Amino acid sequence: MDFMASKQPENSLLGPEADSQRTLYPYVTGTSVVALKYKDGILMAADMGGSYGSTLRYKNVERMKAIGKHSLLGASGEISDFQEILRYLDDLILYDNMWDDGNSLGPKEVHNYLTRVMYNRRNKFNPLWNSLVLGGIKNGQKYLGTVSMIGVNFEDDHVATGFGNHLARPILRQEWHENLSFEDGVKLLEKCMRVLLYRDRSAINKLQIAKITEEGMTISQPYSLKTYWEFSAFENPTQGAVGSW
Amino acid sequence: MAKQQANWSPYDNNGGSCVAIAGADYCVIAADTRMSTGYNILTREYSKICKLADKCVMASSGFQADVKALQKQLAARHLIYQHQHNKQMSCPAMAQLLSNTLYYKRFFPYYSFNVLGGLDNEGKGCVFTYDAVGSYEKVGYSSQGSGSTLITPFLDNQLKSPSPLLLPVQDAVTPLVEAEAIDLVKTVFASASERDIYTGDKIEIVVVNATGIRREYMELRKD
Numbered sequence: 385m386d387f388m389a390s391k392q393p394e395n396s397l398l399g400p401e402a403d404s405q406r407t408l409y410p411y412v413t414g415t416s417v418v419a420l421k422y423k424d425g426i427l428m429a430a431d432m433g434g435s436y437g438s439t440l441r442y443k444n445v446e447r448m449k450a451i452g453k454h455s456l457l458g459a460s461g462e463i464s465d466f467q468e469i470l471r472y473l474d475d476l477i478l479y480d481n482m483w484d485d486g487n488s489l490g491p492k493e494v495h496n497y498l499t500r501v502m503y504n505r506r507n508k509f510n511p512l513w514n515s516l517v518l519g520g521i522k523n524g525q526k527y528l529g530t531v532s533m534i535g536v537n538f539e540d541d542h543v544a545t546g547f548g549n550h551l552a553r554p555i556l557r558q559e560w561h562e563n564l565s566f567e568d569g570v571k572l573l574e575k576c577m578r579v580l581l582y583r584d585r586s587a588i589n590k591l592q593i594a595k596i597t598e599e600g601m602t603i604s605q606p607y608s609l610k611t612y613w614e615f616s617a618f619e620n621p622t623q624g625a626v627g628s629w
Numbered sequence: 630m631a632k633q634q635a636n637w638s639p640y641d642n643n644g645g646s647c648v649a650i651a652g653a654d655y656c657v658i659a660a661d662t663r664m665s666t667g668y669n670i671l672t673r674e675y676s677k678i679c680k681l682a683d684k685c686v687m688a689s690s691g692f693q694a695d696v697k698a699l700q701k702q703l704a705a706r707h708l709i710y711q712h713q714h715n716k717q718m719s720c721p722a723m724a725q726l727l728s729n730t731l732y733y734k735r736f737f738p739y740y741s742f743n744v745l746g747g748l749d750n751e752g753k754g755c756v757f758t759y760d761a762v763g764s765y766e767k768v769g770y771s772s773q774g775s776g777s778t779l780i781t782p783f784l785d786n787q788l789k790s791p792s793p794l795l796l797p798v799q800d801a802v803t804p805l806v807e808a809e810a811i812d813l814v815k816t817v818f819a820s821a822s823e824r825d826i827y828t829g830d831k832i833e834i835v836v837v838n839a840t841g842i843r844r845e846y847m848e849l850r851k852d
Contacts, residue, residue, distance in 0.1 A: 408633050503694050506639050507737075534639055535694030538664055540672045549669055 410462035410513040412436050414447045415586040416548035417458035417517045418576045420560055421526045421541050422569035425597035426519030428458050429573040431581075432606055433588040440588060448594045450601040452477045455491040455520035456594055457498075460545040461533065462513035469512060472501060491520025491527040495537070503535030515545035520596055544576070547584040552576035566595070578609050640692050640740050641666055644827030645677055646776030647688035648817060649746035650788065650810045651754030651769050651802045655838040658746040659814045660688040660774075661822070661849060663830040673830040673851065680842065682707055685720040685747035686835050687727070690774030691761070692740035699739050702730055720747035724757040724765060731763030738762050742773040747837050754802050754837075769801030776821035776828040783817055807836065815847050822850045 412434045419428035434442030447466070448458040451473050459466040476497060480489045489497075495518040505511050511533045519528040529539035542556040555576050564572065573593060581587045589611065594603040644665040649658045660677040663670060678688045679700040687703070689696040706726060710718050718726070724745050731739055738761045745757040758771035769790045772780040791799040803810065814834060822829040832847045 409636055499694075499697070503698060506694070509635075509639065511637065533637070534641060535698075536641060536643060536666070536671075536692075537694070537697070538672045538675050540674070549671075553669075 406510045407462075407465075407513055410465075412441060412463045413513075413586070414445060414460045414463055414466070415584055416544055416546045416552065416580055417447065417460050417515070418544040418548045418552045418556075418573060418580075419458060419517050419519050419528055419542065420556060420564070420569060420573065421519075421528050422564040422566060424566065425521040425526060425595065426456060426528055427566075427569045427573055427593060427595055428456055428517060428519055429577050429591055429593045430458050430460070431577070431588050431591040433586065433590070434463050435586045440586075443588060443590060444606075446592065446603075448592065448603060450596070450603075451494055451518075451520075452480065453488050453600070454522040454596075455489075455494045455518060456596040456601055457494075458517040458519075458545075458594070459514045461515055465512040465514050469498070469501070469514065469516070473497075488522075490522035490525075491518055491529070492522075494518055494520070495527070495529040495531065495539070499531045499535060499537040502531050502533060502537075506534045517543055517545060521598055524598065547580055547587075548576070551579050551583055555579065574609060578611065581609060581611065640695075642691065642740070642775075643671070643693040644775045645690040646772065646774035646780060646818070646821055646825065646828045647677060647690050647742070647744050648772045648780060648784070648814055649688065649744040649756040649758075649770065650784075650805075650814065651746065651756040652805060652807060652810055653754065653802055654748075654752060655807045655810070655836060656686075656746040656748060656754035656756065657807070657810045657814055657834060657836050658686045658688050658744065659818065659832055659834040660690065661776075661818060661828045661830060661832055663828065664693060665827050668826075670830075676833055678833055678835050679704075680835075681718075681723050681745075682720070682747070683717045683842075684837055685718065685723045685745065686837055686842065687723075687743055687745045688773075688835075689741045689743040691742045695739040696741045699727075699730065699741050699743075703727060706730070719750050720745065720755050720757075721749055721767075723747075724755075724767070727757075727759065728763040728765045731759065731761065735762050742777075744771045744773050748839075752839055767801070769803055772817075774828075776818075776825040779821045779825055780817050783820065784813075787813060807838065811836065811845075818847070818849060 417430045430447040434445040516531050530543040531537040544552045589608045647660040664672050664675040743759040749755045759765045790801040818832045829849045834845045
């Protein structure tokens with residue numbers, strides 16, 4: 385009955401051999417990215433860790449990159465997929481520049497492009513395992529959006545990925561307001577990153593904060609947050625506790 | 630080694646409720662603006678309503694990425710229609726297009742629960758309600774989404790239309806005036822927000838009538 389068996393083209397994603405060509409789970413991952421709008425543009429923070437499961441394998445990973453003239457992309461999740469996305473965006477920006485028509489892709493357009501890319505990969509059951517934060521400012525218009533690995537996207541005044549959604553967003557909802565100064569914005573981001581450092585086991589104490597304004601993008605040198613471990617509740621944590629907690 | 634099972638789902642439910650009510654010369658379409666995932670709120674200000682044509686508005690809840698893709702598909706098809714026919718699509722025509730578009734992905738559905746509202750060719754209000762794979766029907770009012778189980782019985786009580794099985798065929802549109810219908814919508818969402826955790830933050834209300842399309846908002850519980 386050989387004529388009945390359908391033959392797959394070599395590059396199809398169907399059939400048992402193809403399973404090895406699809407993303408099943410992430411290997412080297414970055415943790416939360418947190419970002420907010422402030423008076424002059426967008427501030428974004430991410431630590432520099434690349435975890436390999438529970439091992440902290442890489443400690444110098446830059447998870448935020450400038451895209452074109454007006455945008456800043458931060459990523460959590462699989463680092464190799466982030467690098468692939470940067471390659472796609474390189475091509476996108478290159479084509480945009482080659483038109484040489486005085487026009488350039490703004491953050492809204494880049495966010496839309498990324499959303500389409502993530503959604504299309506999800507449709508093919510071969511996702512890019514990332515949660516992306518895309519921020520920027522063009523012609524005075526600030527923009528901050530996010531897109532997940534299955535294509536869920538939205539924009540807001542402050543966004544976060546992963547654990548940031550649980551720990552940072554509530555702080556931002558309480559303390560963010562329109563027209564934050566640069567210093568206040570950094571203080572607020574550091575507050576969020578400190579909580580993440582205390583409570584997210586994949587977070588490391590080496591972070592960068594990136595700023596994007598009409599003038600351009602700058603990213604800080606890596607630095608550490610001051611932490612305090614002398615809280616009395618942390619001393620003898622098991623005293624009086626029944627069981628393993 | 631046993632075959633690997635997927636540890637990710639291509640679907641998510643981003644929650645929310647949608648309602649539409651048809652009147653003699655207007656149509657009210659409303660949806661809340663909360664977008665959630667699991668027990669988290671992603672954002673409080675996301676619009677689930679999309680204007681597809683001059684007299685045709687769609688509200689959709691479910692999986693946001695699929696909803697967005699569906700809206701884009703319909704907008705693109707509408708543009709082509711306008712190029713080919715030199716006119717806007719009527720609401721009943723868009724209703725059929727939406728049904729076909731949904732069924733096209735019958736075996737990997739758009740996880741999108743839609744209500745389509747607008748004015749038909751005679752200027753009378755019409756509402757079409759859908760399931761995720763395109764099954765649809767013209768009704769006098771409808772609700773979809775996470776709060777629909779709470780909203781529909783209330784609308785049934787306030788707006789109950791005569792049975793579509795009766796002869797002669799009776800009109801399903803409500804005799805209510807536009808202002809009364811809007812008030813009903815606000816009441817219904819306020820009630821749904823009390824008990825449905827995915828409904829809340831704000832309602833976006835869109836009214837389509839002979840003068841055009843207008844939008845208004847109302848605050849809801851943020852918890």
